[in-house]
Amino acid sequence: xxxxxxxxxxxxxxxxxxxxxxxxxxxxxxxxxxxxxxxxxxxxxxxxxxxxxxxxxxxxxxxxxxxxxxxxxxxxxxxxxxxxxxxxxxxxxxxxxxxxxxxxxxxxxxxxxxxxxxxxxxxxxxxxxxxxxxxxxxxxxxxxxxxxxxxxxxxxxxxxxxxxxxxxxxxxxxxxxxxxxxxxxxxxxxxxxxxxxxxxxxxxxxxxxxxxxxxxxxxxxxxxxxxxxxxxxxxxxxxxxxxxxxxxxxxxxxxxxxxxxxxxxxxxxxxxxxxx
Amino acid sequence: xxxxxxxxxxxxxxxxxxxxxxxxxxxxxxxxxxxxxxxxxxxxxxxxxxxxxxxxxxxxxxxxxxxxxxxxxxxxxxxxxxxxxxxxxxxxxxxxxxxxxxxxxxxxxxxxxxxxxxxxxxxxxxxxxxxxxxxxxxxxxxxxxxxxxxxxxxxxxxxxxxxxxxxxxxxxxxxxxxxxxxxxxxxxxxxxxxxxxxxxxxxxxxxxxxxxxxxxxxxxxxxxxxxxxxxxxxxxxxxxxxxxxxxxxxxxxxxxxxxxxxxxxxxxxxxxxxxxxxxxxxxxxxxxxxxxxxxxxxxxxxxxxxxxxxxxxxxxxxxxxxxxxxxxxxxxxxxxxxxxxxxxxxxxx
Numbered sequence: 001x002x003x004x005x006x007x008x009x010x011x012x013x014x015x016x017x018x019x020x021x022x023x024x025x026x027x028x029x030x031x032x033x034x035x036x037x038x039x040x041x042x043x044x045x046x047x048x049x050x051x052x053x054x055x056x057x058x059x060x061x062x063x064x065x066x067x068x069x070x071x072x073x074x075x076x077x078x079x080x081x082x083x084x085x086x087x088x089x090x091x092x093x094x095x096x097x098x099x100x101x102x103x104x105x106x107x108x109x110x111x112x113x114x115x116x117x118x119x120x121x122x123x124x125x126x127x128x129x130x131x132x133x134x135x136x137x138x139x140x141x142x143x144x145x146x147x148x149x150x151x152x153x154x155x156x157x158x159x160x161x162x163x164x165x166x167x168x169x170x171x172x173x174x175x176x177x178x179x180x181x182x183x184x185x186x187x188x189x190x191x192x193x194x195x196x197x198x199x200x201x202x203x204x205x206x207x208x209x210x211x212x213x214x215x216x217x218x219x220x221x222x223x224x225x226x227x228x229x230x231x232x233x234x235x236x237x238x239x240x241x242x243x244x245x246x247x248x249x250x251x252x253x254x255x256x257x258x259x260x261x262x263x264x265x266x267x268x269x270x271x272x273x274x275x276x
Numbered sequence: 277x278x279x280x281x282x283x284x285x286x287x288x289x290x291x292x293x294x295x296x297x298x299x300x301x302x303x304x305x306x307x308x309x310x311x312x313x314x315x316x317x318x319x320x321x322x323x324x325x326x327x328x329x330x331x332x333x334x335x336x337x338x339x340x341x342x343x344x345x346x347x348x349x350x351x352x353x354x355x356x357x358x359x360x361x362x363x364x365x366x367x368x369x370x371x372x373x374x375x376x377x378x379x380x381x382x383x384x385x386x387x388x389x390x391x392x393x394x395x396x397x398x399x400x401x402x403x404x405x406x407x408x409x410x411x412x413x414x415x416x417x418x419x420x421x422x423x424x425x426x427x428x429x430x431x432x433x434x435x436x437x438x439x440x441x442x443x444x445x446x447x448x449x450x451x452x453x454x455x456x457x458x459x460x461x462x463x464x465x466x467x468x469x470x471x472x473x474x475x476x477x478x479x480x481x482x483x484x485x486x487x488x489x490x491x492x493x494x495x496x497x498x499x500x501x502x503x504x505x506x507x508x509x510x511x512x513x514x515x516x517x518x519x520x521x522x523x524x525x526x527x528x529x530x531x532x533x534x535x536x537x538x539x540x541x542x543x544x545x546x547x548x549x550x551x552x553x554x555x556x557x558x559x560x561x562x563x564x565x566x567x568x569x570x571x572x573x574x575x576x577x578x579x580x581x582x583x584x585x586x587x588x589x590x591x592x593x594x595x596x597x598x599x600x601x602x603x604x605x606x607x608x609x610x611x612x613x614x615x616x617x618x619x620x621x622x623x624x625x
Contacts, residue, residue, distance in 0.1 A: 116329035119601045121563030124581065128597060131585040132337050208454050212567055215456045216582065231460060238464045245464050249457045257452040264448075 007269050014265025020258025028074040035068035039225040048241040058243035060233065066244065069225040070251050076226045077255060080141050080210040081203045087145025088206075089199055092152020096191075097183050099153065100160025111157070114150040122147050126209060130218045140219040144206050155198050159191035166190075193270040200266055204259035211252050227252050316613060323605050330601045331383070331594075335376050338590045348588045349392055366392060366591065379594070388595040393587055398595040402577065406599065409569070409576035411481060411488075413561045415496035417554070420504035425550070428511025429543065435516060443508060450505025455564050459498045459571045466494075474572045495572045499564050503557040510553040514546035521545075555611030559604050 008014055027034060036056075043049075043063035051058040057066035099110040117125065126143045133139035163169065164187060172182050213219030214228030222229050227248045234244035346362040347354065363369040366389075367378055382389055388398035424447075431443035466472035474494070481488040518524065519542055527537050566578030573579075577596055584592035 112325070112329065115326050116333055119326055119330045119605050120597070121559050121600065121604060123563040123566055124597055124600060127566065127581065127585060128334065128337060128593070131588075131593065132340050204452070211454060212456055216567060216570060218585070228456075231457065235460060238460070239467055242464055242468065245460055249461050252457050253449075253453050256454070257449065260448060260452050 008265065011265050011269070013261055014269070017258045017261025017263075017265060020254065021262055024074050024078065024255050024258070027071050028078045031071045031075050035065075035071040037065040037068040039069045039072040040064065040223050041068070048237060048244070050241070051243055057247045058241065060230070060241070060244050061237055066230070066247050069230060070227070070247055072225040073227045073230065073248070073251065074255075076137070076220060076224060077207045077210065080137070080144065080220075081206040083141040084144035084206040084210070085148060085199055085202045087142065088148025088202065089152050089195070091145075091149045093156055093188075093195065095149070095153040096156025097160055097187065100157040101164060101179070101183055101187065107157070110153065114153050117147075117150040122205075122209065123212060126213060127216075127218060130213065135213075135218045135221055137220045137224060140210055140213055143213075144209050147209070148202050148206065151202070152195075152198060155194055156191055159194050160187055163187050163190045197263060197267045197270055200259060200263035204256045204263065207259070208252070208256055319609050319612065323602075323609065326605065327598070327602060328380075331380055331598055332376070334594045334597050335379060336372070338594055339372050339375070362392075379591075383595075383598065388599075389591045391589055391592050393589045393592075398592055401580065401592075402596055402599050405575060405577045405580050406603075407480075408478065408574055409562070409565050409578060412492055412496055412499065412565055412568070412574065412576060413558065415489075415492055416499035416561055416564075417503065417558060418500075419496055420500035420507055420557075421554075423500075424504040424507035425511050428508040428550075429515055429538065431508070431512040432515030432519065433538065440512075443512065447505040447508035447512075450501050450508065452505075453501060455498050455502060456567045456571060458501055459495070459568060462494065462498060463571075476573060478573075478575055491572075491574075495568045495574060499561055499568050502564070503554075503561060506553055506557055507550065510550050511546065514549045515542055518542045518545045551611060551614055555608060558607050558611075562600060562604055562607075 008018070037043075041064060043055075043059060043065070045063070046055070046059050047063040048061055049055050049059040049063070055065050055067065057070060059065055060069070095110050095114070099107040120128070125147050126140075129143035129146055130139060133142065169182060169186055172186055177186075210219055210226065211228035211231070214226040215232045217232060220226035220229055222233065230248040231245065231252070234241070234248065238245045346359045346366075346368055350358055350362060360369075367375050370378070379389065386399060388402065390397055391401075427443050427446075431440040434440050463472070463474060475491050478491060479487045515538075524537060524542060527541050528534075532541075565576055566582055568574070569576040569579040570582055577600060581593060581596045581600070584590070584596060
């Protein structure tokens with residue numbers, strides 16, 4: 001662990017990513033303290049006001065402070081990211097462990113179901129699920145979680161297949177350790193490295209998918225301050241009030257960029273092949 | 277590689293020791309690959325159960341929607357007679373499994389049914405819209421290859437130089453910029469600088485190629501950016517990996533020109549992982565068209581799905597998504613088969 005932290009310190013690109021991610025987390029956690037106004041507070045006298053000392057990023061068509069909405073938007077993005085990835089990762093871990101460890105029929109059934117989900121482009125699968133559940137914040141998280149489950153399942157399954165051939169697993173079996181105990185105590189900790197890397201990369205994917213769905217009007221619903229919603233709302237006014245477009249775009253790009261930088265570095269640090 | 281749907285890749289890479297020039301000899305592949313046709317047929321047959329699974333998932337998922345579909349379509353003011361007529365017309369009064377069998381048996385003979393909203397035949401609509409989506413996807417892919425592959429090679433050759441660093445940052449930005457955000461910001465910049473607005477209406481390629489390309493260039497450029505980022509990164513890392521191998525040192529020791537070392541030896545060997553990422557990205561492109569078609573008002577398949585979802589026109593949604601899933605699977609199959617052209621040492625089992 002110490003070696004890992006030391007390496008992360010040396011990796012400047014990864015460090016930039018980590019700092020960026022930490023800033024987003026701080027913004028989300030301390031939103032009420034950082035944002036000068038409530039996200040839905042309207043200043044009807046100052047509609048589409050350009051950036052100024054009073055409104056750092058300007059105001060939108062309802063006179064809402066864009067800076068405050070961006071700060072609160074970090075909460076939405078992180079919430080969706082964490083819960084959606086949490087759903088995908090949990091189910092992926094369970095299915096992947098079961099398929100990889102038991103193999104045989106169970107493996108075939110699980111993986112064929114995952115093949116079916118892989119046959120859809122991500123956004124289309126999410127759209128189909130949203131079409132059924134209806135657009136809302138919760139349903140967006142569920143839809144993205146379902147979309148991410150097959151990726152985690154395949155990853156964990158392939159990691160389990162490698163790990164279970166190790167001698168210590170064969171030894172544990174030979175001395176009669178139960179399957180559940182082997183899975184939980186010996187296999188799960190050894191598939192954590194790729195799992196963590198995938199979680200970091202999936203977080204950026206989930207934030208991006210939420211923004212895309214909200215942009216299409218099928219994700220988080222107004223007046224919630226989602227960056228995708230803000231961007232969609234800005235389209236009608238972009239020529240008169242470009243700040244309404246520029247700041248949500250910047251927030252989305254910087255956040256995803258930082259998560260990708262961090263994910264890339266973690267992959268390099270945790271992948272034994274690349275480490276060499 | 278996590279989430280890599282093409283299991284053959286890792287194995288393929290292990291074989292990359294020798295000069296691959298001979299493997300590009302098609303005759304040799306087909307003479308040697310007597311199992312090739314059997315493999316293709318088996319893979320095509322494997323598409324059927326997955327497609328059936330996809331059809332079941334789509335159909336039953338859309339039927340889970342709470343409330344009466346007929347009521348949703350006709351509105352609350354509809355009379356009981358008109359509701360019953362609509363239910364009868366689309367078989368909505370039958371048990372769900374019967375509805376499914378009716379639908380899927382129609383699909384098998386190429387009858388995708390009619391739109392619940394407009395009554396128009398779905399398959400001709402899918403085909404005409406797919407032509408637009410296909411052209412957009414291909415244009416995006418070509419733009420991304422033209423940019424990404426040369427830059428990736430240059431970055432790989434000039435590792436740790438300013439050029440390499442710039443390419444890496446550009447590619448990571450390419451991967452990180454969502455296409456809808458890039459589209460919005462480009463439209464904003466172009467409208468402020470040149471008074472540009474996305475063209476209204478669509479003209480087919482064969483009707484007027486110049487106007488068609490004018491309409492499609494910006495959407496294709498936006499769509500291709502993310503793919504370019506991914507392909508650039510993969511090209512760079514593959515070239516780096518290959519350049520470290522012994523056979524490259526041998527070729528160089530023989531005094532072969534560097535240009536030939538790079539293009540005839542290193543690049544050809546680096547193609548398999550590049551092809552993998554391209555195959556995976558085409559799926560992403562297909563998904564991406566949903567948003568891009570919406571932003572640029574292109575009447576493609578993605579927009580058809582989105583309009584179908586917004587209007588709750590389920591026959592359209594299920595038909596269009598099944599078709600996209602079919603195309604997506606065919607592309608993945610095609611990519612798998614292309615490996616053989618690049619490396620016949622990959623066995624088909």
